[in-house]
Amino acid sequence: MGHKEDLLAGAKKSLYEKGYARTTARDIVALSGTNLGSIGYHYGSTEALMTTAMLSAMEDWGDAVFTALTGPGIEGEEPMVGFWRRIVGSITQHRPLWLASVEVMIQAEHNPQLSAQLADGIEQGRRGMAALITGTPEDELDDQTVRTVGSMQMALMSGVLTQWLANPATAPTPEEIVAGIRALATPSRA
Numbered sequence: 001m002g003h004k005e006d007l008l009a010g011a012k013k014s015l016y017e018k019g020y021a022r023t024t025a026r027d028i029v030a031l032s033g034t035n036l037g038s039i040g041y042h043y044g045s046t047e048a049l050m051t052t053a054m055l056s057a058m059e060d061w062g063d064a065v066f067t068a069l070t071g072p073g074i075e076g077e078e079p080m081v082g083f084w085r086r087i088v089g090s091i092t093q094h095r096p097l098w099l100a101s102v103e104v105m106i107q108a109e110h111n112p113q114l115s116a117q118l119a120d121g122i123e124q125g126r127r128g129m130a131a132l133i134t135g136t137p138e139d140e141l142d143d144q145t146v147r148t149v150g151s152m153q154m155a156l157m158s159g160v161l162t163q164w165l166a167n168p169a170t171a172p173t174p175e176e177i178v179a180g181i182r183a184l185a186t187p188s189r190a
Contacts, residue, residue: 004042006032011053012060016096020050020103047111054107055117057100062121064094069132080181084174087157091164098161126150129157156181 001009010032014023025046029036043049068090073082091098108115130150131138141150156177163171172180 003032003034003038006034007038007042007049008052008056010034011049012056015050015053015057015100015103019099020054020107023050051111051114054100054104054114057097058104058117058121061094061097061101062124064090064097065125066128069128078178080178081174084160084177087160088164088171088174091161092168095165099165102161102165122154125154129153 007028010028010030011023013031014027018027025036025039028039028046028049032038039046039049043052068086069083071086073079074085077085104114104118108118126146127138127141127150130136130141130146130153133149133153134141134145136145160172160177
């Protein structure tokens with residue numbers, strides 16, 4: 001690996017360990033084995049390097065989510081429970097990635113390049129979720145299904161993620177998530 005790749009690896013490592021806001025150029029240099037001048041030479045600024053690291057982390061996160069969602073279920077397990085078991089497993093196994101995905105949203109508010117990438121990633125996520133839930137290939141989905149099924153699945157995942165990151169001890173189990181979804185789908189009449 002060259003200095004540019006080493007810097008990116010160091011920036012991502014610091015992003016996962018310390019977060020975007022607490023990472024300094026010196027942290028990156030220490031983790032990459034390079035020097036401060038390398039940041040300016042290869043990326044122009046620490047902010048540009050951290051933007052690249054955030055975008056790379058978003059790709060890693062997308063890969064981890066895809067793997068979790070398309071992984072094999074446990075034989076005899078209800079598919080919806082298995083789906084949520086894989087999501088929760090991914091949150092616990094890849095916590096730094098999921099935390100970085102939350103931080104991306106915060107940083108995107110002040111970074112147009114990151115904001116555009118995040119918007120594109122969310123749209124891809126909606127489409128992927130809709131395809132997974134409906135069993136329809138992504139290129140055959142209509143916009144309404146993406147906007148309804150995909151958006152709601154993304155919203156559910158965001159809410160579950162928030163609970164698992166805040167306090168895993170009280171976060172809902174996959175079985176509780178599925179029971180809640182079913183209760184919402186058939187509300188009682190008051």
